Amino acid sequence: MRHFHQLQEVELSESLVAVGTFDGVHIGHRVMLEQMSREAHARGLLAVVVTFFPHPVVVLRGLEGPHYLTLPDERARYLGEAGIDVVVTLKFTREMAAWSARHFVQLLRAHLGMSELWAGPDFALGHNREGDLPTLTSLGEELGYRVRVVSPFHHRGVVVSSSRVRALLAEGEVTEAAAMLGRPYSVSGPVVHGDSRGHTLGFPTANIDFWPQKIVPANGVYACRVWLQGQRYDAVTNLGVRPTFGTLPPLPRMEAYLLDFQQEIYGQTLEVAFIRRLRGEQRFESVEALTAQIQRDIQATREVLQYEP
Structure with missing residues (x-):
């Protein structure tokens, strides 16, 4: 796994890409990323994750106090264990938050050769989450990539999420948190x-x-x-x-x-x-x-x- 901190450092001809914070890299993340990785490798392509630090909510909401489940290098290591070949951790700023969805995916196409964007059903990117799935699909038809939507993963009837893991840890429920993370x-x-x-x-x-x-x-x-x-x-x-x-x-x-x-x-x-x-x-x-x-x-x-x- 190679870890970069700017898109400008990367020049790929074609790849499958997932974008998100992926804090904790829990089993829900891993199900999607391992599937993306298997498909990329079967086609001779690279699997890429673009993620952020600081967490967007820390920047946009001024969140203070402990919030992270993983540090950037720790997260990148877990992403690599999920089969990801390239991790790009971008510094999230208010300027980045103002990027349009079009600008963002154009960068992904230019530097990563993104041919598929993998996402969950609630995914959106760009200013004020303007880039929802229908918008990203439409942009893909114009710019030359596909959107692949993966259903959320459930554990004991509950959708696995980083927020749920944080809540479990706050209650001291480390055994249940481990079940959602796939590791202690x-x-x-x-x-x-x-x-x-x-x-x-x-x-x-x-x-x-x-x-x-x-x-x-x-x-x-x-x-x-x-x-x-x-x-x-x-x-x-x-x-x-x-x-x-x-x-x-x-x-x-x-x-x-x-x-x-x-x-x-x-x-x-x-x-x-x-x-x-x-x-x-x-x-x-x-x-x-x-x-x-x-x-x-x-x-x-x-x-x-x-x-x-």
């Missing part, structure tokens, strides 16, 4: 120094400095799989403000206790994959009560993860 939801970041509270308790944790605009699950304690330098470890991860210790941090902290692990890993990047929520965050009356609960969380994590692949 994960958050990455470097290990930084904390206040050594876990070490004092006998459970040294890795404090992870995650990107503040990336969504994290609801505060609580989770059974997790952690990846470090290509190796997988089991972990108990706490997300929250640690109410037992009084002074609350301004943002939730992510602290992972890697089971059966003794190495110093400051500065290294951990990827934490959330498998199951064990409990909500709670305040304990004593350090002894907290320590006893941590022991129970460790045992619960071992029991949960022994059945996970």
